[in-house]
Amino acid sequence: MERYYQPEIECASREQIKAWQDQRLVKQVRHVWENVPYYRKKMEEKGLTPDDIKSSDDLHKLPFITKADLREAYPYGLVAKPLKECVRIQSTSGTTGKRVVAFYTQHDIDLWEDCCARAIMAAGGTDEDVCQVSYGYGLFTGGPGLNGGSHKVGCLTIPTSSGNTERQIMFIQDLRATILCCTPSYAAYIGETMKEMGLTPDQIPLKAGIFGAEAWSEEMRQDIQNTLGIKAYDIYGLTELSGPGVSFECSAQTGMHVNEDHFIAEIIDPDTGEVLPEGAQGELVFTSITKEAFPLLRYRTRDICTLTREKCSCGRTHVKMSKPRGRTDDMLIIRGVNVFPSQIETVLLNHGYAANYQIIVDRVKNTDTLDVQVEMTPEMFTDNMGEISRRQKELVDGLRSMLGLAAKVTLVAPKSIVRSEGKAVRVIDKRKI
Amino acid sequence: MSIKQISVFLENKPGSLYAMTGVLAQNQIDMRAFSLAETSDFGIARIIVDDVYKTTTVLKDAGFVNSVTPVLGVAIPDVPGGLCKVLQVLTNAKVNVEYMYAFLGGKTVDHAYMIFRVEDNVIASAVLAEQGIKVVEQEEIDKL
Numbered sequence: 059m060e061r062y063y064q065p066e067i068e069c070a071s072r073e074q075i076k077a078w079q080d081q082r083l084v085k086q087v088r089h090v091w092e093n094v095p096y097y098r099k100k101m102e103e104k105g106l107t108p109d110d111i112k113s114s115d116d117l118h119k120l121p122f123i124t125k126a127d128l129r130e131a132y133p134y135g136l137v138a139k140p141l142k143e144c145v146r147i148q149s150t151s152g153t154t155g156k157r158v159v160a161f162y163t164q165h166d167i168d169l170w171e172d173c174c175a176r177a178i179m180a181a182g183g184t185d186e187d188v189c190q191v192s193y194g195y196g197l198f199t200g201g202p203g204l205n206g207g208s209h210k211v212g213c214l215t216i217p218t219s220s221g222n223t224e225r226q227i228m229f230i231q232d233l234r235a236t237i238l239c240c241t242p243s244y245a246a247y248i249g250e251t252m253k254e255m256g257l258t259p260d261q262i263p264l265k266a267g268i269f270g271a272e273a274w275s276e277e278m279r280q281d282i283q284n285t286l287g288i289k290a291y292d293i294y295g296l297t298e299l300s301g302p303g304v305s306f307e308c309s310a311q312t313g314m315h316v317n318e319d320h321f322i323a324e325i326i327d328p329d330t331g332e333v334l335p336e337g338a339q340g341e342l343v344f345t346s347i348t349k350e351a352f353p354l355l356r357y358r359t360r361d362i363c364t365l366t367r368e369k370c371s372c373g374r375t376h377v378k379m380s381k382p383r384g385r386t387d388d389m390l391i392i393r394g395v396n397v398f399p400s401q402i403e404t405v406l407l408n409h410g411y412a413a414n415y416q417i418i419v420d421r422v423k424n425t426d427t428l429d430v431q432v433e434m435t436p437e438m439f440t441d442n443m444g445e446i447s448r449r450q451k452e453l454v455d456g457l458r459s460m461l462g463l464a465a466k467v468t469l470v471a472p473k474s475i476v477r478s479e480g481k482a483v484r485v486i487d488k489r490k491i
Numbered sequence: 492m493s494i495k496q497i498s499v500f501l502e503n504k505p506g507s508l509y510a511m512t513g514v515l516a517q518n519q520i521d522m523r524a525f526s527l528a529e530t531s532d533f534g535i536a537r538i539i540v541d542d543v544y545k546t547t548t549v550l551k552d553a554g555f556v557n558s559v560t561p562v563l564g565v566a567i568p569d570v571p572g573g574l575c576k577v578l579q580v581l582t583n584a585k586v587n588v589e590y591m592y593a594f595l596g597g598k599t600v601d602h603a604y605m606i607f608r609v610e611d612n613v614i615a616s617a618v619l620a621e622q623g624i625k626v627v628e629q630e631e632i633d634k635l
Contacts, residue, residue, distance in 0.1 A: 434500045434533075434556045441498030441560040441608070442589065443528045443535055469533045471502050473554050 060309055060372050063179040063211065064172065067319050068374045072367070075375065078319050080113040082347035087111045087120070090353055093138040096131050097355065114322060117345060118333050122356045125158070125387075128298065133159050139351045149197040150297040151396045151461065160297050161351040167206065169348055173295075173303030173317045174207025180308045180315075180372070181266040181291040183237050185212030188263075190233075192226055192240035192248070193271070193394075195219040198462075199301025200271050200394065204239040207303065213237065220244060223251050234263040241394035242274035242282065242290070246424030249285035259287025268293050270302050271394035273382060275490065278424060279311075292381060298357055299346050305379050310371045313378030320348045323377055324356070325365050328386040339364045341386050342379065360387045388485065390419055392426045395463045399484045402430055402465075405456045409449070411438060416475045421489040428465040430457065433472050493561035493612045494629050495543045499536045500556040503529055511536060514553045520546050523632050524606055526592035537592070539564075539606065541633055563607040563615055564632060566596075566625040574605060577624055584618040586611070596635060604632075 062068045070078075088108040090097040100121045101107070110119060128136065137144070139161070146162040162170070183189060189208040193200025201219055208215040216229050220240065226248055229235060238245060245267050252262060264286050270293035282290045294314050295302035304321055305314035316323045321344050325334045328341040342359045346352075361382035370378060390397045403413055414433035419426060432453070440446060450467050457465045476483060501507045508527075515522065515538075524539040540546045543559060550557050567573040574593075581588060589608040596604055604627065609615045616626040 436556050436558070439498075439500050439556045439558055441496065441535060441537060441558055443530070444589075446533070446535075447530065469500075469502075471500065471507070471554065472556055474502065 061179045061182060061184065062374075063176040068176060068315070068376065070319075070375055072375060075318050076114065079322055079347060080115075082319075083114050083117060083322065083345065084108075084111055086345075086347045086349075086353055087355070089350075090138055090355060094136055094353075096127070096135045100127075117322060117324065117356070120345075120356050122331065122343065122358050123354050124358050125298075125360075128158050129156050132156055136354070137161050137351060138353050139163055144351045146202075147197075148199045148202065148297050148301060150199070151398070151401065158298060160300075162300075163350045166300065166349055166351050169320060170203060170300040170303060171206030171210050173300065173306075173320065174203045175210035176207075176317065177268055177291070177293050177303050177306030178204070178207050178211045178213065178237065178239075180306055180374075181237065181268050181289070182309075183208075183211050183213055183266065187211070187213040187236045188216065188233055189213035189237040189239065190216040190218055190226070190229060190235040192218050192220055192238060192244060193302075198394075199295065199297045200239075200241075203295070203301040203303055204268065208237075208239075223248060227252055227255070230262065230264060236263055236265045238264050238267045238286070238288070240267075240269060241271050242269040242278055243272060243393055243421070243425050245269050245282050245286070245290070246278065249282055250423060253285055259285065262287055264288045266291065268306070270294055272391045272426070281424065294379070294382075296344075296357075296359060298352075298354055299344055300349065304344065308370065308372035308374055312370075313366065313380050315370070315372075315374045315376040315378055316365075318376045321346055323365055323379060325363070326358075328358075328362075336365055336367060339383070342382070358386075360385045360389060362386060390417075390485065390487065392419060392428050392463060395461060397428070397461055397463065401460050402457065405453065405460050406430075406432060409453050409456055411435065411453070414472070414475055416483065417485045419485065419487045419489060426489065428463060429468055430465050431468045431470045431475065433475055434469050435472065493616075494539060494564040494606070494627070494632055496560050496562040496606065496608075497538050497540060497543065497546055497550070498558050498560055499538070499550060501534045501536055503532050503534050508534075508536065510553075511550070511555060514549055514555070515540070515546065518545065518549045520549070523635055524592065524594035524604070526590075526606070528590065537590075537606075539594075539632060560608065561612055563609060563612050563619075564627040565605045565607060565619060566602045566627050567593075567605050568602050573603070576622075577605065577619065580618055580622045580624060581607075581609070581615060584614065586615045586618065 091108045144161045149157045149159045191204045195201030267290045291307040293306045295304040305316040324343040325340040334340045342361045362384045363380045416431045418429040521541040526537045591607045
């Protein structure tokens, strides 16, 4: 039996959804026009006033917002509410080490948690469930978002956060957790560890998992489902828009329903910016129509996917997006963390290394690995092994503090990094996703 | 009071040591001593050669990062306790040995040579000389 958190919204007619979007978009455009000079300027540059946006049919007239805008407006430039009305920030890494900081009013958090609650109930969750949230808590949106959603559903929530796999398994077993929320690679790792401990799927109390924040393949879904004996659901989101729960999978497992009462999704041609018809593959663009503190109009996600409004067997009427099939920029998602090659380059240069490096990303036993290969230079070389190892460790620490991620650093011989057409290939992504 | 050692950065993978010795062979460079330190992904080859300038040049041209470090060469009698006596002197003088390696002098001499990497070559050679231990010069090595 399909469960809904807000059935009247999730299964509303397309006309009703359009009516919500029309009304909320018009209101949102006026809100940013009046409160965010940055937006007003961008609109004025296109000769627009709020009166030009009469319904969601006029959305395409609005200028795009990109990560570059977020960086330029950092930290307060896009905040649309007085700070005294904001109660929280969450943050994710930006392109050049400058972080993206998103602001929330209490109302924003409330709606975000509703979105997460919809995802948990779509995965079969009820107030009888024990929901273990093994996403990181803190600046990362994964933990706080699913934690809030789990509360709203009424699940007994176990806020384990990420890491300490032994303890994760102890709680799953001892407190009989039925729903697991984490990145798919961490779910796979927990599954592998339980298997090594001799646990068979029928001995594991889990029945469902809500896994997101990184790309995962259908094969990986099958692996996780088989090892843990669960049904694995995808969830999608961006800190810029709120966090997880922008869209989520239902029992059909054929795409993620976008919460269209809060976000309008468009697919555009990444080169021309032109809106593409339903079913076409292109860059996903979102407009948040209910966010108060940090509203984004036509935010370019850089994720490549498709949208479909075909009737879904789950009964939900909201548009479905496919799993992202790639990116239009060079951002990597490693163990759920956004990584830009430029961030790694910044760390290398700060530590006195030359910009001769290569980033090798792989997935070993369903866990992402990041290996930064750096060419040794005469300046960095000494006959003292301990000294070289010490500098290597400093670099590892520097990368961890910049990326929030453990990376391996390998020192390689000069000129050993292959240069094609004189330009080094910076990233080798060996993951099969 | 010191000998010039060349340290060469090598990746810890098949063929990298071969490639380096190939460069030396092609350029008719004679190695007096050789030592290798390694981690799982890289290593440092430390060599004493007959022509320091030529060696660093040809290695650099071949793309090998290298550096020259002054190290101490000590002649050690080829008898039991020979090394122990030297280390006792250094220990008493609180000289820390970062690393060391040995090589034989060949058929014409009755002692072995030990290469020491210490913090201060001057202090170390002074304390050794006081105890009558022979610290060798670059010329002696070159003549071997």
